[in-house]
Amino acid sequence: MGNIFQNIISKSRKKSPWIVHFDCNSCNGCDIETLACLTPLYDVERFGIVNVGNPKHADVLVVTGSVNNRNVRALKNIYNQIPEPKAVVAVGACACSGGVFKECYNVLGGIDQVLPVDVYVPGCCPRPEAIIDGIVMAVGKMDEKAAKMKESRNLEAVND
Amino acid sequence: MKYLPEIIIALITIIAAPIIGGLLTGLDRKLTARMQNRIGPPLLQPFYDFFKLLGKEKITLNQTQMVYVLCYLLFAIMALIMLVFKQDLLMLVFILTFSNLSLVVGATSVRSPFSKIGAQREIIQMVAYEPVILMMTVGIYLTTKSFMIESIFQHDQPMIANLPLVFLAFVFVLTIKLKKSPFDFSTSHHGHQELVKGITTEFSGLQLALIEMTDWYDLVLLLGMISLFFAKPLWVGILIALASYFLEIVIDNISARVTWRWMLKIVWLFGIGAALTNIIWLYARR
Numbered sequence: 428m429g430n431i432f433q434n435i436i437s438k439s440r441k442k443s444p445w446i447v448h449f450d451c452n453s454c455n456g457c458d459i460e461t462l463a464c465l466t467p468l469y470d471v472e473r474f475g476i477v478n479v480g481n482p483k484h485a486d487v488l489v490v491t492g493s494v495n496n497r498n499v500r501a502l503k504n505i506y507n508q509i510p511e512p513k514a515v516v517a518v519g520a521c522a523c524s525g526g527v528f529k530e531c532y533n534v535l536g537g538i539d540q541v542l543p544v545d546v547y548v549p550g551c552c553p554r555p556e557a558i559i560d561g562i563v564m565a566v567g568k569m570d571e572k573a574a575k576m577k578e579s580r581n582l583e584a585v586n587d
Numbered sequence: 588m589k590y591l592p593e594i595i596i597a598l599i600t601i602i603a604a605p606i607i608g609g610l611l612t613g614l615d616r617k618l619t620a621r622m623q624n625r626i627g628p629p630l631l632q633p634f635y636d637f638f639k640l641l642g643k644e645k646i647t648l649n650q651t652q653m654v655y656v657l658c659y660l661l662f663a664i665m666a667l668i669m670l671v672f673k674q675d676l677l678m679l680v681f682i683l684t685f686s687n688l689s690l691v692v693g694a695t696s697v698r699s700p701f702s703k704i705g706a707q708r709e710i711i712q713m714v715a716y717e718p719v720i721l722m723m724t725v726g727i728y729l730t731t732k733s734f735m736i737e738s739i740f741q742h743d744q745p746m747i748a749n750l751p752l753v754f755l756a757f758v759f760v761l762t763i764k765l766k767k768s769p770f771d772f773s774t775s776h777h778g779h780q781e782l783v784k785g786i787t788t789e790f791s792g793l794q795l796a797l798i799e800m801t802d803w804y805d806l807v808l809l810l811g812m813i814s815l816f817f818a819k820p821l822w823v824g825i826l827i828a829l830a831s832y833f834l835e836i837v838i839d840n841i842s843a844r845v846t847w848r849w850m851l852k853i854v855w856l857f858g859i860g861a862a863l864t865n866i867i868w869l870y871a872r873r
Contacts, residue, residue, distance in 0.1 A: 435638050436638050436639065436642035437642075438635075438638075439634070439637075439639040439642070440634070440639050440642060441634040441639035442629075442631065442632070442639075443635040443636045443639045445636075452672060467624045467625045470620070470626050470627070472616075472620060472625065472626075472627060472628050473625075473626045473627065474628075474630060475628050475629070475632055475635055475636070477785070479780070480780040480783050480784065481780075481783045481784040481788055483646070483788065483789065483790075483791040484784060484787075484791060484795060486639070486643075510643045510644035510645075510646050510791050510792055511643070511644040512642075512643070512644075536717040539801040548609060573642060576644060
């Protein structure tokens with residue numbers, strides 16, 4: 428019985444990833460492409476993907492642009508508010524590696540400098556299809572993360 | 588086991604209502620998507636969302652938050668069961684208010700300003716629609732001489748013959764209660780955003796799942812209340828309730844969100860105005 432329940436939850440997880448989109452330091456190119464996914468042409472709601480504004484309801488954090496010293500606190504704050512299991516998708520060249528701003532004195536680099544990134548979507552800017560593909564790939568990792576979440580919770584119980 | 592049939596009916600209601608409500612919500616999302624020229628999510632999408640939320644990490648901000656969510660759910664179930672057993676309509680309305688009030692208190696029990704403003708707006712919405720619901724019960728009392736829902740079914744005419752304007756006012760209530768545009772400013776549904784997520788901002792995981800389930804119960808309850816206007820036979824009422832649900836989806840898609848001042852003006856002027864006119868007419872006719 429418990430197993431069937433786990434299967435339903437695991438299947439539902441893959442069918443309803445809610446994303447929260449954070450513009451870290453982007454030139455807005457990637458943001459426009461990310462929002463283009465919501466339009467009737469691409470319609471991400473087909474896959475159950477909903478763009479929520481609230482990190483507490485979200486499953487996937489979609490970040491565009493590179494991290495700098497000013498926004499690193501906000502980025503970490505949003506990431507910490509997302510309940511487990513959660514995934515991070517870095518969209519665009521800047522989010523993946525820092526892009527053309529990599530050597531700037533104020534830029535820390537790609538998102539992976541501060542957060543554990545699950546999927547890199549390269550391109551300047553990536554096409555909406557590539558972004559949807561990246562989110563779907565991140566969703567594929569959710570089960571693994573849920574198992575890890577359970578494990579760490581058990582460890583906590585042992586430590587207590 | 589004197590009450591065995593009643594208990595079985597209550598259990599069937601508790602299990603069937605969220606399934607019906609969830610399917611209707613899925614249909615709503617599908618229809619909304621089609622109206623916006625999109626493909627839209629699968630019909631079972633609300634259930635996927637619900638089960639996904641059950642599997643999320645449980646975050647509670649304070650010790651009492653879950654109690655309020657459970658109150659919200661349990662009082663909504665209680666109101667629905669009262670409707671199924673054709674009990675006192677006045678009591679049903681009070682219990683429904685109490686259910687909604689639990690969510691308001693739950694949203695104000697945390698420190699987030701978004702949640703608190705959402706709760707205040709929910710109170711404004713309640714101020715707008717509660718008089719209309721109360722006038723509906725008064726109107727039904729004036730026609731059937733009883734607050735019992737049973738008496739509606741025993742009355743020889745459907746309620747709509749005596750309460751046409753009250754029914755129109757009730758459509759406003761339905762828009763507010765279902766959190767549809769133009770009156771969705773305490774919180775909104777689907778992908779829409781308002782005040783981050785308004786009254787539900789600070790609820791996540793299991794709590795949000797329970798709130799979603801309560802919305803399904805509420806949907807079934809409200810459609811049931813609409814079908815009361817046309818009961819006799821009941822299936823006509825149910826068909827009209829579904830038609831008015833479709834009307835709500837159309838209204839949701841063609842209208843923009845209003846401010847709370849506008850909502851108070853619109854609902855008090857047209858909603859309460861229509862309901863009051865109807866009741867004065869009922870008095871004058873006697």
